[in-house]
Amino acid sequence: MSDLARDPRQIGNLIRRMRKKRGLSQAQLGGKTGLRQETISLIETGHPAARLQTILSVLAALDLEFRIVPRSKAGAADIEEIF
Amino acid sequence: MSDLARDPRQIGNLIRRMRKKRGLSQAQLGGKTGLRQETISLIETGHPAARLQTILSVLAALDLEFRIVPRSKAGAADIEEIF
DNA sequence: CTGGAATATGCGCCATATCGCATAACTGTA
């Protein structure tokens, strides 16, 4: 599995795939999030230092959320300790 | 379960809990991440618009990563379509 | 209670995310 945490660019790819799966244009997604089409474009093409807020609102608009999990091979018990 | 995606402040709480679990001070975590103690403090107290990069490096230093998952009730199949 | 570590807060500074607007480049379709 790709390491999302080390390569922020992959977040852009993921967002793009999910946006298209939802049948939205960048402009439409921008409308739902209060961001510009240009900003969505930057994020999808791998904008390396976007703000957390921005990413969160985009994910929310796509009915996604993120979970923080142990990187090291996660026993189930270890996952539970986080949430 | 708390909705991490809607309340960025909880990310700070999570980071703080995990940092303490690792036995690190803010300054030590700052050392590992190239961030200042003050910056770690801001993030933990709920800095609403930190940069994604910053959060990622903190998570990496704590041996955490994040995964993006469907918000709506995640069937296993639905998770798979993402990664 | 006391002292030292840990954490929070304030200010000036620079880098940059996002904005707004314009426009170019690309994508498909007739």
Add this chain to the structure above:
DNA sequence: TACAGTTATGCGATATGGCGCATATTCCAG
């Protein structure tokens, strides 16, 4: 080809993240 929709790029302006440094506040062992 030509055209419409979509996406990428450029520029000036504004807001703010993170830095460095100083200091206040909180926490905890003794």
